[in-house]
Amino acid sequence: MKRVLLAVSVLSLCLLAGGCTLYFLGSASVSGAVYELSGSDRVAIPGVQVTITSASDPKYTADCPTSLEGLWFSPPLRRDKYTVQFSKENYGKVQITVELRQKGANVVAPDVYLAKLDTGGGGK
Numbered sequence: 001m002k003r004v005l006l007a008v009s010v011l012s013l014c015l016l017a018g019g020c021t022l023y024f025l026g027s028a029s030v031s032g033a034v035y036e037l038s039g040s041d042r043v044a045i046p047g048v049q050v051t052i053t054s055a056s057d058p059k060y061t062a063d064c065p066t067s068l069e070g071l072w073f074s075p076p077l078r079r080d081k082y083t084v085q086f087s088k089e090n091y092g093k094v095q096i097t098v099e100l101r102q103k104g105a106n107v108v109a110p111d112v113y114l115a116k117l118d119t120g121g122g123g124k
Helices: 002-017
Strands: 027-038 041-044 049-054 061-063 071-073 081-087 094-099 106-108 112-114
Touching: 027 081, 094 112
Parallel strands: 027 106, 027 112
Antiparallel strands: 027 041, 027 071, 049 061, 049 081, 081 094
């Protein structure tokens, strides 16, 4: 009886804490790269703010900035559909949609290209 009570207590704690695989029915992750299109070259953009938001629960978000190589990696996420927004000062914003379906998978998002904004600093 004590084992059953302990098992129920641990399961309840997992469900309340939100970290239990049974609650999430597994997790997955998403990653990708962000570039600036510069002539015919693509240049990695470090420090882009990547915000991942669940379509079914907009309060469930994750933030992950890009690395020096323009790469980003999400933490483990619930399997769901997400909007991923990319933003950085002096660049236009871009938003994509990704769907995480397979437990344990890392979905590689398509490359994202941000346009450099004209900041009005024309030469005199």
